[in-house]
Structures are given as C-alpha cells and as structure tokens.
Amino acid sequence: MSSLPPVALAPAPPGDLAALIAPVPPLTPACTVQQAGERFLEPAVAGLLSLPIVERGRVLGCVTRHELMMRVYMQPYGRELHARRPVTALMNAAPLVIAVDSAIEAAGQLIGARIQSPITEDFVVTDAAGDYVGMGVVLDVLRALEARVGEHTRELESAYRRLKASQNQLIQSEKLASLGQLVAGLAHEINTPLGYVQNNVEMVRNHLPAAAETLAAYAGVLDAAGGDDATAAQSAQRLDDALAAFDPALCGDLASLLDDTLHGVHQIADLVASLKDYSRIDQARSENVDLHGLIESALRIGGHLLRRRDVQVRRQFGEIAPVTCAPAQINQVLLNLIGNAAQAIEHDRGIIAIRTQASGGYAMIAVQDNGKGIPPDVLPRIFEPFFTTKPVGQGTGLGLSICQQIVQAHGGRIAATSTPGVGTRFVVALPVAGRSGARA
Numbered sequence: 001m002s003s004l005p006p007v008a009l010a011p012a013p014p015g016d017l018a019a020l021i022a023p024v025p026p027l028t029p030a031c032t033v034q035q036a037g038e039r040f041l042e043p044a045v046a047g048l049l050s051l052p053i054v055e056r057g058r059v060l061g062c063v064t065r066h067e068l069m070m071r072v073y074m075q076p077y078g079r080e081l082h083a084r085r086p087v088t089a090l091m092n093a094a095p096l097v098i099a100v101d102s103a104i105e106a107a108g109q110l111i112g113a114r115i116q117s118p119i120t121e122d123f124v125v126t127d128a129a130g131d132y133v134g135m136g137v138v139l140d141v142l143r144a145l146e147a148r149v150g151e152h153t154r155e156l157e158s159a160y161r162r163l164k165a166s167q168n169q170l171i172q173s174e175k176l177a178s179l180g181q182l183v184a185g186l187a188h189e190i191n192t193p194l195g196y197v198q199n200n201v202e203m204v205r206n207h208l209p210a211a212a213e214t215l216a217a218y219a220g221v222l223d224a225a226g227g228d229d230a231t232a233a234q235s236a237q238r239l240d241d242a243l244a245a246f247d248p249a250l251c252g253d254l255a256s257l258l259d260d261t262l263h264g265v266h267q268i269a270d271l272v273a274s275l276k277d278y279s280r281i282d283q284a285r286s287e288n289v290d291l292h293g294l295i296e297s298a299l300r301i302g303g304h305l306l307r308r309r310d311v312q313v314r315r316q317f318g319e320i321a322p323v324t325c326a327p328a329q330i331n332q333v334l335l336n337l338i339g340n341a342a343q344a345i346e347h348d349r350g351i352i353a354i355r356t357q358a359s360g361g362y363a364m365i366a367v368q369d370n371g372k373g374i375p376p377d378v379l380p381r382i383f384e385p386f387f388t389t390k391p392v393g394q395g396t397g398l399g400l401s402i403c404q405q406i407v408q409a410h411g412g413r414i415a416a417t418s419t420p421g422v423g424t425r426f427v428v429a430l431p432v433a434g435r436s437g438a439r440a
C-alpha cells in the first residue's frame with residue numbers, strides 16, 4: 001500500500017456538526033488513481049463514499065468510490081489506462097463543503113438540496129478560514145437529524161403535558177382568586193344587615209331595663225292595693241316615673257325591630273349558605289342540578305357587582321330540565337359572565353337580562369347586557385387566555401377562557417355576539433344529560 005504524505009489537520013472545534021466529523025487524512029493532488037483506490041480499501045475509511053483532495057489546507061475536490069469503480073475498475077483495461085494518472089483527473093471539483101460550525105439542521109438542508117439519490121458522496125468539512133477539517137458522512141447527519149426529531153417530539157409531548165397540568169392549576173387559581181373577590185363582596189353584603197341587626201339589638205337592650213322597671217312598678221302597685229295610703233302613693237309615683245321612661249306602646253316598636261333583626265339574620269344566613277355552595281372546591285358532577293337555582297345563587301353572590309351601578313336584573317326563565325353538571329363550576333361560569341356584564345355597563349340605566357330555554361337536548365342560558373359592547377376586531381379574541389382590555393391590575397383576562405374550558409369539558413358550547421354601544425350577549429349551551437365519563 002503506498003503511503004500518502006500526511007496532511008496536518010486543523011483541530012475540530014466543538015460544535016453541533018463537529019461531533020460527527022471523521023478527521024480523515026486527505027489525498028494530495030500528486031496522488032495517483034492507483035493510490036486513491038488503495039486508500040479506499042483502508043479499514044479507517046470503510047464507511048466513506050468519497051475522499052477529499054487537499055493542497056496546503058485548501059480543498060480542491062473529492063474523488064468518489066463510485067467514480068473509481070465505474071470509470072476505472074469496472075472498465076476493460078481501466079486500471080492500465082488510469083492507474084498512474086493523477087487522481088485530480090477523476091475529481092469532482094465542486095464537492096459539497098460545509099462549515100464546521102454549522103448546525104446539524106442547516107447541514108441537513110444543504111445535503112437535501114445538493115446531494116442526489118443514490119448517494120454517492122459524503123461532504124467535506126472546513127473551518128472558518130475555509131481550511132480542510134475532515135469528512136462528514138451523509139448518513140450520520142441523517143441519523144443525527146432523526147434522533148433530534150425524536151428528541152423534539154418527546155420535548156413537545158412533555159411540554160404538552162405540563163401545559164395541560166398548568167391549565168388545570170389555572171382553573172383552580174382563578175377559582176381561588178374569584179373566591180377572594182367573592183369573600184370581599186360577601187363581607188360587604190353581610191355588613192349591611194349586620195349594621196342594622198346590631199343597631200336593633202342595642203335599642204332593645206337599652207329599652208329592656210326601663211321595660212323591666214315598668215313591669216316591676218305595676219307589680220308594686222298591685223301589691224300596694226289594700227295597703228296604707230302612703231305605700232299606695234309611693235307605688236303610684238314609682239309607676240308614673242317608670243311610665244315616663246318607658247311607654248308600653250314602645251313594645252310594638254320593639255317587636256318590629258326584632259322582626260327586622262330576624263330578617264337581617266336570615267339574609268346573612270342566606271349569604272353564608274351561598275358561600276358554602278360556592279366554596280365546595282370539588283368538581284364532582286351531580287345529576288338533577290337546577291340551573292335556575294345556580295343562576296339565583298350566582299346573582300346573590302355577585303349582588304355587590306350589580307348594586308354598584310344599580311343594575312336591574314331581568315329574568316325570563318323557560319322550562320328547562322335538571323342538568324347533569326359540576327354545580328360549583330357552572331356557578332363560576334355564571335359569576336364570570338355576570339361580573340363581565342356588570343363591568344361593561346358604564347351608565348346608570350344598566351340592565352342584565354338572563355333567559356333560559358331548552359333546545360334539542362341542551363339547556364341554554366343567555367346573559368345579555370346593555371353595556372358598552374365589544375368591537376368586531378376584539379370579539380374573536382375574548383376567549384383567549386390572558387386577553388383583557390381592562391387596565392393593568394383589574395382584569396387577568398382569564399375569566400372567559402376558563403368559562404370556555406369548563407363549558408367544553410361539560411360537552412357544551414359558549415358563544416358571544418355584541419354590538420358596540422348597544423350591548424353583548426353570551427349564550428351557554430349545556431347538554432342536559434351531561435357528558436358521559438367526562439371530568440372537568
């Protein structure tokens with residue numbers, strides 16, 4: 001085997017493609033065809049389809065195994081005719097050359113554009129100065145690309161799983177955030193009845209000693225009857241004094257104060273019951289859920305939002321069958337819609353109309369407001385997570401995206417129509433039978 005003059009190789013810098021480079025000693029232009037043929041037989045280059053021809057670091061071209069076979073070894077007298085000729089006679093002077101710092105994907109693209117089928121040559125790798133570094137095997141690049149695609153697919157799958165998990169977390173955290181708002185609203189709601197309950201109780205307590213004294217004075221008068229005059233006069237005086245401080249007619253007022261108090265206490269109990277319904281953070285589906293009951297509960301809980309602008313609520317409830325759903329979640333949907341509607345009303349003639357009707361196996365709930373409406377270019381975006389037109393700190397932009405997730409998880413649909421300056425209507429359609437086996 002003839003020995004070729006060794007060519008000093010520039011060290012391959014670390015990089016994407018660098019890992020795949022075979023630092024093959026190149027042929028020189030002085031090599032003969034015979035010597036090139038012998039190089040191809042060396043085990044070290046067994047996997048290579050072509051060998052580079054390099055002079056003082058510069059790549060002149062490549063000679064391929066295929067060319068040698070076809071033009072020399074498989075031709076009659078080919079060996080005799082060509083063996084002593086310089087290898088440059090069979091050289092491809094325009095081989096595929098790729099810079100060592102290329103990304104595998106870029107190398108793959110170049111290979112795809114340049115190399116034809118069947119693949120008969122590999123590619124030459126050069127450094128930044130254009131000097132020869134080594135050879136790259138086309139198949140190695142294809143394998144590396146395949147591995148990378150597999151890796152990307154796995155990354156995408158795991159990103160998808162993480163996204164799904166964080167979506168569920170978002171539903172929970174939005175729920176907690178709205179629970180916070182709800183508690184603040186409820187505190188406000190409870191404060192009003194609590195104020196007059198306290199006031200009434202204080203009044204009753206203040207009057208009670210005088211009432212007790214009056215009763216005792218009457219008892220004194222009764223005891224003194226038939227006794228001596230001085231005792232009778234004393235008892236009568238005590239009764240007069242007591243009556244001056246407490247007119248028995250006040251008892252009627254006290255009774256109505258206590259009635260009001262009882263009413264206030266019932267109101268507070270109702271609010272607390274709504275809170276208990278809402279705060280069941282369970283997602284369990286229940287059968288036979290009365291949507292009208294859920295609407296009333298959402299209106300009670302969101303009451304403070306409506307009273308802020310004295311918004312009127314109009315109910316047009318149709319005949320709808322009980323629905324299979326997760327009541328706490330549907331409550332969340334209704335609260336979000338009512339909250340959005342109330343926030344969209346910027347005048348003091350606000351009306352929110354809530355209509356229900358049955359249609360083809362679905363229970364439909366429409367929430368319509370006469371607020372500022374949604375411009376046509378904004379409407380397609382309102383269900384996107386984090387889309388909000390509200391000032392920073394006021395809206396998270398999650399309300400509607402969560403409504404949509406919940407409704408879709410129930411096998412239902414939610415849609416909006418709006419006319420700017422006139423109002424907006426959201427329609428939620430829930431399948432009466434629920435979605436079999438689905439969990440939100």
Ligand SMILES: Nc1ncnc2c1ncn2[C@@H]1O[C@H](COP(=O)(O)OP(=O)(O)OP(=O)(O)O)[C@@H](O)[C@H]1O
Nearest residue numbers: 340341344382388389390395396397398399400424
């Ligand atoms: N009834 C409505 N009238 C007018 N615009 C609305 C109405 N409902 C929703 N929008 C528009 O859709 C956007 C997105 O609503 P979404 O409930 O998702 O988020 P948000 O209300 O901005 O924030 P958050 O619900 O977190 O407080 C709102 O910013 C608003 O521009």
Ligand SMILES: [Mg+2]
Nearest residue numbers: 336340399400
């Ligand atoms: Mg909202």
